[in-house]
Amino acid sequence: MKKVTLLNSIHYCLDGGVHYRQHDETSEISVDKGVIKQIGKNLPKADEEIDLQGRLVIPPYVDAHLHLDYVYTGKNDGAMNSSGTLFEGIARWHDVKKTQTFEAAKERALKGINEEVSKGVQFIRTHIDVDDPKLTGLKAMLEIREQLKDSITIQIVAFPQEGMYAYKGGEEMVEEALKMGADCVGAIPHFEWAREIGEKSIHRTVELAVKYNKLIDVHCDETDDVMSRFVELLNALVMSEGIGSRTAASHTCSFGSADNAYAFRMMRLFQKSGLNFISLPTENAYLQGRQDTYPKRRGLTRVKELWESGINVCFGQDSINDPWYPVGNGNMMNILDNGIHLAQTMSFDELDRCLNLITSNGAKTLNVEDQYGIEVGKPANFIVLNAKSPFEAVRQRADVLASIRNGEYLFKRPEPRYEVEFDAFEKIS
Numbered sequence: 013m014k015k016v017t018l019l020n021s022i023h024y025c026l027d028g029g030v031h032y033r034q035h036d037e038t039s040e041i042s043v044d045k046g047v048i049k050q051i052g053k054n055l056p057k058a059d060e061e062i063d064l065q066g067r068l069v070i071p072p073y074v075d076a077h078l079h080l081d082y083v084y085t086g087k088n089d090g091a092m093n094s095s096g097t098l099f100e101g102i103a104r105w106h107d108v109k110k111t112q113t114f115e116a117a118k119e120r121a122l123k124g125i126n127e128e129v130s131k132g133v134q135f136i137r138t139h140i141d142v143d144d145p146k147l148t149g150l151k152a153m154l155e156i157r158e159q160l161k162d163s164i165t166i167q168i169v170a171f172p173q174e175g176m177y178a179y180k181g182g183e184e185m186v187e188e189a190l191k192m193g194a195d196c197v198g199a200i201p202h203f204e205w206a207r208e209i210g211e212k213s214i215h216r217t218v219e220l221a222v223k224y225n226k227l228i229d230v231h232c233d234e235t236d237d238v239m240s241r242f243v244e245l246l247n248a249l250v251m252s253e254g255i256g257s258r259t260a261a262s263h264t265c266s267f268g269s270a271d272n273a274y275a276f277r278m279m280r281l282f283q284k285s286g287l288n289f290i291s292l293p294t295e296n297a298y299l300q301g302r303q304d305t306y307p308k309r310r311g312l313t314r315v316k317e318l319w320e321s322g323i324n325v326c327f328g329q330d331s332i333n334d335p336w337y338p339v340g341n342g343n344m345m346n347i348l349d350n351g352i353h354l355a356q357t358m359s360f361d362e363l364d365r366c367l368n369l370i371t372s373n374g375a376k377t378l379n380v381e382d383q384y385g386i387e388v389g390k391p392a393n394f395i396v397l398n399a400k401s402p403f404e405a406v407r408q409r410a411d412v413l414a415s416i417r418n419g420e421y422l423f424k425r426p427e428p429r430y431e432v433e434f435d436a437f438e439k440i441s
Contacts, residue, residue, distance in 0.1 A: 048391075048392050049388065068396070068410070071386055073344040074135040075128055075137070078124070081138075091104050092335075104335035114151060121152060129163070140168055142171060143172045145181070154192060163417055164417075171198035172199065173200065186199075195227055196227040197221045202235050218246075232246060236311075250287065251281070251287075261289055262290040279323065283321060290325075291325060293355075297311050297350065298337055325369070328347070348370050352406075367402050396412065
């Protein structure tokens with residue numbers, strides 16, 4: 013048996029919710045065979061004991077939205093996006109993916125996974141473009157998911173990047189991807205050639221999810237066009253099927269531009285359906301508002317209002333150096349930092365709770381709550397932050413010192429040290 017000894021602070025999930033507890037005395041977690049056996053004080057002695065010196069322990073980061081088949085293609089021939097818009101990014105990718113090989117797709121995806129895992133991510137939902145007759149990226153990702161299943165949880169979305177109907181055969185490719193083992197049905201209704209066709213893609217998405225018992229994650233209304241309201245239809249259909257909690261609406265940028273009468277009516281319906289929302293703060297701040305002069309929209313959905321209304325919302329990285337976004341490195345604390353600034357969710361109460369946006373809220377979106385959280389009986393999956401409270405972790409953008417999966421280290425870093433340390437108090441004493 014292993015026992016991890018903590019001082020001062022522990023953050024864990026309890027009864028389906030997230031609670032932050034500050035301990036003045038030692039708190040401990042006992043782990044046996046990769047499972048959390050006990051949480052408390054003065055637990056029995058263990059074969060191995062690790063003193064984390066009061067560092068904050070939280071469940072692993074969840075990246076709820078990432079494109080692992082696109083990573084590190086941003087500088088490829090033909091990939092440069094001169095306008096910085098979503099639609100030019102899609103046009104550039106159309107050409108780039110034609111030269112993609114299985115080996116290259118797998119190598120790049122593994123590099124992206126390594127980068128994310130090194131920063132504390134243990135759960136990833138990746139959208140894989142299936143508008144490809146060879147399904148190259150999907151085949152690579154299915155293989156990776158199986159090979160890494162003990163180290164990281166990967167969900168695959170069958171995503172028709174160029175449309176379910178705008179791309180010839182797109183609908184059939186989505187269904188084939190589900191048969192091959194993709195976990196979620198994806199769509200991009202605002203990219204279809206007409207509103208009616210976009211609506212058709214939403215209907216087909218829900219039909220396929222029901223038919224194959226899959227989750228749903230739609231690139232929904234990723235546009236500044238306030239008339240793009242496909243989230244309304246998506247919500248109605250999944251509510252009718254009783255699968256709202258198994259459905260995510262990613263982006264929903266236009267909802268951030270919608271008038272209040274419409275927005276608040278819809279939020280009542282979102283509450284009823286249990287629909288999940290995924291916001292991509294850095295990427296959408298970069299892509300959206302490109303046709304605006306000033307005031308210039310920043311591209312986020314109504315994160316603050318959704319959160320305050322009890323509607324589940326989380327953050328994701330989206331891209332790492334691809335035709336849509338030149339930077340990105342899988343650091344979810346950076347995503348959180350940008351998101352809470354743009355969404356203006358930085359009261360002291362919100363700062364104490366906002367880690368949820370990159371942890372438990374993402375787990376709820378992925379429907380993995382049965383295996384997620386620091387609770388007795390669940391897998392011993394957690395990370396150690398170089399901070400002693402949630403507030404300090406967010407304020408300091410704390411680094412991840414260790415990531416533990418099934419009771420074993422995925423990585424462990426030494427505590428940061430100075431060779432020469434400045435001390436202002438010593439200088440003036």
